[in-house]
Amino acid sequence: MSVAKRVQQWATFARTWHIYDCTWQNPFESARLVKTHLMGLHKPIYHPMISRRGLSTTLLKTQPIYQVQKRKMGRLGTVDPSSYSQPELITTEHSFFNWKVDFEGTKLQGSVQHRFNVLANNLEKILLDVRDINVKNATLLAGGNEVPINYFISDAVEDMGQKLTLELPAGTAKGSLNVRIDYETSNSASALQWLNPAQTLGKEHPYMFSQCQAIHARSVLPCQDTPAVKFTYEAEVEHPKELTALMSALIEKKTEGKTHFKQEVPIPAYLVAIAIGKLVSRPLGPNSNVWAEEAIVDACAEEFSETATMLKTASDLCGPYVWKQYDLLVMPPSFPFGGMENPCLTFVTPTLLAGDKSLADVVAHEIAHSWTGNLVTNKNFEHFWLNEGFTVFVESKIVGRMQGAKELDFKMLSNLTDLQECLRTQLSTTPELSKLVVDLTNCGPDDAFSSVPYFKGSTFLRYLEDLFGGPSVFEPFLRDYLKKYAYKSIETNDFKEALYEYFKDGHKKDKLIEVDWQLWLTSEGMPPIIPKFDESLVNVTKNLAKLWSTKSVAELVDNAEIKQKISIHQLIDFLGKLIETTDIVDLNEAKIELLEKTYNLQNSKNAEVRFRLNRLIIRARLINRLDELIEFANSNFRMKFCRPIYRDLAAWPEAKPAAVKNFLSVKDQMMAVCVHTIEKDLGLK
Numbered sequence: 001m002s003v004a005k006r007v008q009q010w011a012t013f014a015r016t017w018h019i020y021d022c023t024w025q026n027p028f029e030s031a032r033l034v035k036t037h038l039m040g041l042h043k044p045i046y047h048p049m050i051s052r053r054g055l056s057t058t059l060l061k062t063q064p065i066y067q068v069q070k071r072k073m074g075r076l077g078t079v080d081p082s083s084y085s086q087p088e089l090i091t092t093e094h095s096f097f098n099w100k101v102d103f104e105g106t107k108l109q110g111s112v113q114h115r116f117n118v119l120a121n122n123l124e125k126i127l128l129d130v131r132d133i134n135v136k137n138a139t140l141l142a143g144g145n146e147v148p149i150n151y152f153i154s155d156a157v158e159d160m161g162q163k164l165t166l167e168l169p170a171g172t173a174k175g176s177l178n179v180r181i182d183y184e185t186s187n188s189a190s191a192l193q194w195l196n197p198a199q200t201l202g203k204e205h206p207y208m209f210s211q212c213q214a215i216h217a218r219s220v221l222p223c224q225d226t227p228a229v230k231f232t233y234e235a236e237v238e239h240p241k242e243l244t245a246l247m248s249a250l251i252e253k254k255t256e257g258k259t260h261f262k263q264e265v266p267i268p269a270y271l272v273a274i275a276i277g278k279l280v281s282r283p284l285g286p287n288s289n290v291w292a293e294e295a296i297v298d299a300c301a302e303e304f305s306e307t308a309t310m311l312k313t314a315s316d317l318c319g320p321y322v323w324k325q326y327d328l329l330v331m332p333p334s335f336p337f338g339g340m341e342n343p344c345l346t347f348v349t350p351t352l353l354a355g356d357k358s359l360a361d362v363v364a365h366e367i368a369h370s371w372t373g374n375l376v377t378n379k380n381f382e383h384f385w386l387n388e389g390f391t392v393f394v395e396s397k398i399v400g401r402m403q404g405a406k407e408l409d410f411k412m413l414s415n416l417t418d419l420q421e422c423l424r425t426q427l428s429t430t431p432e433l434s435k436l437v438v439d440l441t442n443c444g445p446d447d448a449f450s451s452v453p454y455f456k457g458s459t460f461l462r463y464l465e466d467l468f469g470g471p472s473v474f475e476p477f478l479r480d481y482l483k484k485y486a487y488k489s490i491e492t493n494d495f496k497e498a499l500y501e502y503f504k505d506g507h508k509k510d511k512l513i514e515v516d517w518q519l520w521l522t523s524e525g526m527p528p529i530i531p532k533f534d535e536s537l538v539n540v541t542k543n544l545a546k547l548w549s550t551k552s553v554a555e556l557v558d559n560a561e562i563k564q565k566i567s568i569h570q571l572i573d574f575l576g577k578l579i580e581t582t583d584i585v586d587l588n589e590a591k592i593e594l595l596e597k598t599y600n601l602q603n604s605k606n607a608e609v610r611f612r613l614n615r616l617i618i619r620a621r622l623i624n625r626l627d628e629l630i631e632f633a634n635s636n637f638r639m640k641f642c643r644p645i646y647r648d649l650a651a652w653p654e655a656k657p658a659a660v661k662n663f664l665s666v667k668d669q670m671m672a673v674c675v676h677t678i679e680k681d682l683g684l685k
């Protein structure tokens with residue numbers, strides 16, 4: 001056999017059984033690369049095919065040991081710095097997932113079939129995003145034929161994953177192209193969490209759920225993991241028959257142990273979601289249910305009983321609700337966020353179960369995403385404020401319509417207290433991330449995530465609303481903007497264009513030149529202009545924070561002002577303001593105890609209250625209460641709560657060793673994103 005032929009066989013073999021990133025122009029070079037790659041990156045395993053084919057001497061199959069590139073990541077794609085995909089050349093139109101849920105192996109096994117729209121003639125390859133995915137085969141499906149195609153997976157770039165290259169036959173034409181990829185996920189897939197029965201409320205059955213935002217869908221399926229691309233999907237999921245499978249889609253058909261889903265509205269990959277567990281539901285409205293484990297489902301139905309009203313209020317404001325169903329799934333406590341706007345099925349943290357509906361505004365937020373984010377979507381996560389700033393803006397309007405204008409303004413002002421805290425702590429060493437539009441060239445979205453897009457973004461919109469004449473003028477614009485960009489992915493400039501287009505005539509156009517876009521979009525820190533809000537509710541919390549920070553315990557005990565009745569939202573804001581006060585007179589055990597007694601904090605079930613109280617306990621350095629602090633940090637892994645607690649503990653030398661020890665003992669129960677960020681907070685990375 002000629003050397004060239006041998007090399008060709010090597011290459012074919014290597015392509016089939018091994019995955020790596022190299023070019024194949026020169027067969028000799030290819031052979032060298034193959035060898036280097038195989039020896040360097042693969043665990044040797046004997047494979048009999050080799051000797052039968054007479055190729056070389058021994059061994060080698062699969063088991064890649066990827067080298068994670070620690071270097072700066074750069075911009076992976078032209079449209080999206082966090083994705084290898086090339087939406088300017090090819091886009092996904094529809095995907096079919098065929099998954100078997102393997103609880104024993106903690107992985108999904110099966111395939112994804114993508115229908116692409118090829119936008120350029122002679123496209124040579126398709127680039128997809130993957131992360132720790134074990135690809136088994138890639139097949140082109142054309143005219144009833146199945147043609148195997150070559151594929152390579154690159155080394156991993158830290159926090160970003162890998163590039164999957166699918167080689168296309170020469171002369172591939174524009175238009176529809178179907179590809180199936182057989183694969184399985186890794187048991188460390190960053191988007192998936194697998195709970196054993198002991199970790200559930202019912203203690204009898206396992207549970208699995210996903211969290212794909214921002215760029216973790218690539219650990220569940222090979223895909224164009226960029227919000228620039230939207231596709232419809234169908235899924236056939238095989239799972240233990242005693243469990244219920246739910247997805248961010250409508251259920252088409254259910255048989256014993258198999259559920260078929262359909263999402264007919266195009267969505268970005270980060271909105272693909274799945275959860276499987278022993279779940280039951282209760283109705284919340286005509287097209288709305290709440291799902292949870294049996295033990296808490298009734299409490300959930302009560303807590304979220306305003307969902308149907310919120311939905312109606314949101315569609316009055318934003319336009320028709322296109323997703324048909326709006327269900328809630330109350331997650332296990334390790335769910336890392338307050339809520340996730342998965343279409344048809346919002347995921348929410350159980351830390352919202354305060355018993356008095358006081359934290360249900362998170363549901364209003366997720367409902368608002370049905371338009372802002374899910375219909376009109378940021379093109380990449382540098383423009384995340386288009387998703388979150390608009391959503392907070394709409395959420396506060398829903399709250400305003402349901403609870404009154406004073407509550408709306410109070411909420412906006414309270415958000416600014418949280419923003420201040422975020423700038424002082426989380427972003428103190430990375431102030432560039434406090435810009436409204438951020439640069440994600442060398443930064444993973446999880447590391448850039450903060451309150452800024454939420455609260456600076458919504459403040460900007462409120463500023464614009466006031467400038468253009470208030471809600472009666474701005475809300476019709478909002479509806480127009482949502483209609484104009486529905487089903488699309490956009491950047492900040494597209495929003496600007498819509499605003500200019502809408503207000504191009506009449507006296508409003510003079511207002512356009514007043515907007516300092518540069519200042520709003522690129523300046524660091526707090527919003528450059530704070531709009532005028534109604535301050536009647538916030539004045540009370542400001543006053544309380546002042547009293548508690550300037551007066552001693554002895555002075556406070558008989559002070560009538562501290563005993564005035566305040567709402568739960570005022571209590572939360574007041575505690576937040578106290579945390580933000582630089583000097584607190586006599587912050588000691590006695591003051592904390594007086595605070596607890598005055599506002600009955602010890603018995604509070606409200607996680608926002610407990611979180612802020614715990615931060616004050618840390619601030620007071622009450623080491624005898626460390627167990628309580630750790631208990632709170634272990635009670636849920638919502639990052640909004642556990643990250644600041646770990647950060648505070650890390651800055652308290654006496655408590656840090658216990659915090660680190662505790663984190664290391666529980667991190668296996670956390671999602672990857674939570675582990676990754678807390679490791680940074682604790683200075684372990």
Ligand SMILES: CC/C=C\C/C=C\C[C@@H](O)/C=C/C=C/C=C\[C@@H](O)CCCC(=O)O
Binds near residue numbers: 213385448449673
């Ligand atoms: C400028 C920031 C750039 C990119 C960040 C995008 C996504 C980051 C990622 O870590 C995922 C975020 C998911 C958020 C889901 C829900 C939030 O609205 C929850 C907010 C916090 C909470 O209430 O717990």
Ligand SMILES: [Zn+2]
Binds near residue numbers: 388
């Ligand atoms: Zn949101």
